Amino acid sequence: MGRTPCCDKSGLKKGPWTPEEDQKLIDYIQKHDHGSWRTLPKNAGLARCGKSCRLRWTNYLRPDIKRGRFSFEEEETIIQLHSILGNKWSAIAARLPGRTDNEIKNYWNGHIKKRLIRMGIDPVTHTSLLNSSLCNPTLLNLCGLLGLHPLIKTELMRIATNLLSSQCQSSGLVNQSIQGQQYLPQDAQAQQHLEVFQNQQLQNQTVPNAPFPDGGQFQEVADTNLWHDIVISDSDLMTVPGVDNNNLEAYIPSLVSDSFCISSGSDSQNYNLTSLLSTPASSSDNMLSSPPSTCMNSSTEDDRDSSCSDIYDFQIPNLLDVSDYM
DNA sequence: AAAGATTCCAACCGCAAGATT
DNA sequence: GAATCTTGCGGTTGGAATCTT
Known part of the structure; x- marks a missing residue:
């Protein structure tokens, strides 16, 4: 298993995405699909590594992303699934249409986990x-x-x-x-x-x-x-x-x-x-x-x-x- | 009003697995 | 079979926003 080549090449931008970068990425994917993430940045004219592009797309720009508060049902589902699956955020996300693993993970760490602890429940073992x-x-x-x-x-x-x-x-x-x-x-x-x-x-x-x-x-x-x-x-x-x-x-x-x-x-x-x-x-x-x-x-x-x-x-x-x- | 604390979340990092050469 | 590439995942970080004192 080879190690992931480092994306941190000189000239590649890091940090928050600008609206222009977002638009470039959206335009490119809408026209060509993302194809190979590694080659995408170059083809799309982005000074980002493919990994960064993929994350930006999957966690933020994807058209089917549902934003805003988690509904009560979503929260219930997360807790139940977590009690069964553990920190398998992607698996949990797969059951919550429009939600990303990153978002669920953040919500878990920022909200649910604390509530469970308040309730006297170990958030790891339930x-x-x-x-x-x-x-x-x-x-x-x-x-x-x-x-x-x-x-x-x-x-x-x-x-x-x-x-x-x-x-x-x-x-x-x-x-x-x-x-x-x-x-x-x-x-x-x-x-x-x-x-x-x-x-x-x-x-x-x-x-x-x-x-x-x-x-x-x-x-x-x-x-x-x-x-x-x-x-x-x-x-x-x-x-x-x-x-x-x-x-x-x-x-x-x-x-x-x-x-x-x-x-x-x-x-x-x-x-x-x-x-x-x-x-x-x-x-x-x-x-x-x-x-x-x-x-x-x-x-x-x-x-x-x-x-x-x-x-x-x-x-x-x-x-x-x-x-x-x- | 200001300073400090806390919360939120986008983004990064490193690892691992599968695919390809 | 080994080396390399690609992708995806989970943990963590850091800065902005918000709250509290």
């Missing part, structure tokens, strides 16, 4: 950074998790799963509490997640009660619309019925087998965490079978955050077929 924080339940602010809806179910489940495995490893209560339940190492779970997700993609995208490798059956935890209805108060924490929530750590195993409750003012909702934790693909299923998510284009990020409580169901757009990348 698993919880809260494992240690959960030892102090006052830090487990479910509002913070739920308020940032894009990851809502997937990430909550990841967090829960991760939390569980982490807690299980360090807790003496594990064996007695989750005896009989099958838990896999995280990598294996992720693999299962992907496989099931892929299978579901292939199976007409809606599998109401998909079987799982552990022999279990996916149980819809709650109607997706329930998530719309949750109103989390400022001081909301995850509360577990009948337990001391100041000592939640000790009850983690209980969470596995019992339902948990999200308070919403005077009302509350119960969720069966068992099904959440034992059905890693449920999020994908939900995403694929739930009604279309609301497309929100709030003017600011804060607007998005504050509006998030209205939008808890999530759907990967139909165009998304991650099986291509498996």
Whole structure:
């Protein structure tokens, strides 16, 4: 494999493009297609290296480039794809018409990554950074998790799963509490997640009660619309019925087998965490079978955050077929 | 109003893989 | 099969714009 010849030849311009240069590049490509990028600059009368021309074209001048804010759906898609593909920006960009890998990468690093960290989610692994924080339940602010809806179910489940495995490893209560339940190492779970997700993609995208490798059956935890209805108060924490929530750590195993409750003012909702934790693909299923998510284009990020409580169901757009990348 | 901090994003760099010689 | 060329990718940088103090 030969090394890329250096473009930094004397006389070649670097730095920001001028409108005249842009026009030359556009005119040339419209007439001749780009052909060989290496020879293009000379033919087009540009004092740039081919690499620079290619980047300028693909990231900025291409006619199908979509500019402006990322829509809520685009953001959701990016997060979901990133959780599966990692930093494969080009692969992610391929699923977002009009967006470039560079733009997505910038958006990720400038916005999404920070939000995930704020939520206590590792932007690299998409698993919880809260494992240690959960030892102090006052830090487990479910509002913070739920308020940032894009990851809502997937990430909550990841967090829960991760939390569980982490807690299980360090807790003496594990064996007695989750005896009989099958838990896999995280990598294996992720693999299962992907496989099931892929299978579901292939199976007409809606599998109401998909079987799982552990022999279990996916149980819809709650109607997706329930998530719309949750109103989390400022001081909301995850509360577990009948337990001391100041000592939640000790009850983690209980969470596995019992339902948990999200308070919403005077009302509350119960969720069966068992099904959440034992059905890693449920999020994908939900995403694929739930009604279309609301497309929100709030003017600011804060607007998005504050509006998030209205939008808890999530759907990967139909165009998304991650099986291509498996 | 000014200075400093932060955010945004276009552009660059180096590497790697596939294609070609 | 080895060397070289071409293209694409992901990480990083630097300057402009914006925000905060």
